[in-house]
Amino acid sequence: MNKVLYIILISLFSLTVVSCSKKDSSSSSSDPKKITGTLGTGYSANRSKSSRFASSSSDNSSQTANQVWAIPISRTKPYEGTSNVSLNYSIMLQEGHASKMGRQIFNIASDGTFALDVYLNCNPTSTMECLGYVFVLVDSTKTEKKDQIIGFLSLGGTESLVSIPVSDLKNDLDMGTVNQGSYDNDTGDNASDEAIGKTIDETADKFATFTSDQLKVRASADDYVKMIKNIYVNGSSNYSELSFMEVRYKYMSKVTNDVFTDFDNATGLGIGLAIFVKSTDTMTADGSKSYTLIPPGSTFLKTFHDNGTVNTSVEYSSTNPFVLDGDSDPSWGKLSTKRFDVGDMYWGNGYYLSTLPEGYWLLNDNNSSTIGYYDISLVNPIGSDNISNTYVPSIKLETNSDSKVSKVHMKWYLHNGTSYYEITDLTSFWANTSRVTLGVGDQTYNLIGSNKTELTLTTPVTNPSVKLQYGFYGAEIEVKYSY
Helix, strand or coil, X not given: CXXXXXXXXXXXXXXXXXXHHHHHHCHHHHCXXXXXXXXXXXXXXXXXXXXXXXXXCCCCCCCEECEEEEEEEEEECCCCCCCCCCECHHHHHCECECCECCEEEEECCCCCEEEXXXXXXXXXXXXXXXXXXXXXXXXXXXXXXXXXXXXXXXXXXXXXXXXXXXXXXXXXXXXXXXXXXXXXXXXXXXXXXXXXXXXXXXXXXXXXXXXXXXXXXXXXXXXXXXXXXXXXXXXXXXXXXXXXXXXXXXXXXXXXXXXXCCHHHCEEEEEEEEEECCHHHXXXXXXXXXXXXXXXXXXXXXXXXXXXXXEEEEEEECCECEEECCCCCCCCEEECCCEEEECCCCCCCCCEECCCCCCXXXXXXXXXXXXXXXXXXXXXXXXXXCCCCCCEEEEEEEECCCCCEEEEEEEEEEECCCCEEECCCCHHHHHHCCEEEEEECCEEEECCCCCXXXXXXXXXXXXXXXXXXXXXXXXXXXXXXXX
16 A cells, blocks of 8 residues: 555656646746836827727827737847848737737726736747847727837837847836837937837846846847837738838948048948838839829938039928839839839939938829838938947958958947947847848858858958948948948
8 A cells, every 4th residue: 555655646746847847948938027117208098998909099199008019029040141030020920928929918007007917938949039029009999000009118228228138137127107209300310109118227237137238239229120010010911921111221431451441431322212012912013003102201312423422312202202113213213013112222223312201101002092101210220410329330351461352350339429439249239130241342241140240251352342231120231332
């Protein structure tokens, strides 16, 4: 009898160990992190029933909110030699829960307070990694998807932190009172879409490994997560088909062999823009139909002389939009069945937009039916005061004994409001970037995945043309260097 009882006890103990082991292996999903806060200036709680199926409000301009969505930031894991990496939007936007990756939906109380029990449901794999969470302020009672996302929760500072590393929290995070930011006309910094709470400095001690300085560096290039708004608004119902946009900011700079370049001496040319439509919105590009891209405000399309001075400048706006038909396209644009291009995105046409006005750009067909809504200024990594809102490069072309360029050295800088300072810990830079490509003459090197800051050329070359392109998931920067 004692022997039988012993066996039973051993069996029960074994089952307990296995059960605990399984629970521990999924502890990230069983132990949520609580994110709390209160709506402040610029927002109010929607006092209608807090439901995703509530009836629509007729006032689309109202900054009311009834939900917060916690969306995991999931991207393809970089590997050496890949040209770029992408975010896994379809997985990020599906409705998730404790053990299923996707957005977790939380209701806001009638007094404006929110308490989010966020399960860490974004588990890395051999091909995927997780970069934190973005918290989206939503009025789900609005009928149209374009009116539902009204803001992004952030921690404040010179650069606000939108991508929150929730898995690094020691316990919980109180964001305090979140107030609506504003659009800065002087710098081009768009924070009107952010519900800004406590500062990074005030909350840094809540994180286990990230320091305040590291969080600030992370914040300098994390606006790309706001792209989720455009994907949500324009994607198919299950997000297997995506419609999105890309912008590319172009600069030119002089280079001298064996000397690091100074970005203060770079000349900004402007912006190229491309809209990509999903397959169900395929456009006709044979000239039989025209398509119109309507900006939400005024912007200028410019060309430049070789010395960087303005040659031509034409204003475009809601009353003078961009029109393409694929057959008789003007030199500044190009229409294909899948995309609508304005300015020098890829084609080398030498036209550049001066700015990206705040609000939705509308892509319409020739019947004035809207194909897509694109809030392009959301992902602007660059202010009008040159590049002060994100990383900027400095390169050195090292020559060998034959006076040929044999190596390229790269450094990365951020702006502190007064001057550029070098970033030596590039962990957040490589985590944020989706592409870093260096072209030297006819040689091309993809650096994302290898995270290199020094490159030995396969073939040394004399005084080559050099082009450095780097990007943040839809917002890219290109610098061309010449002697």
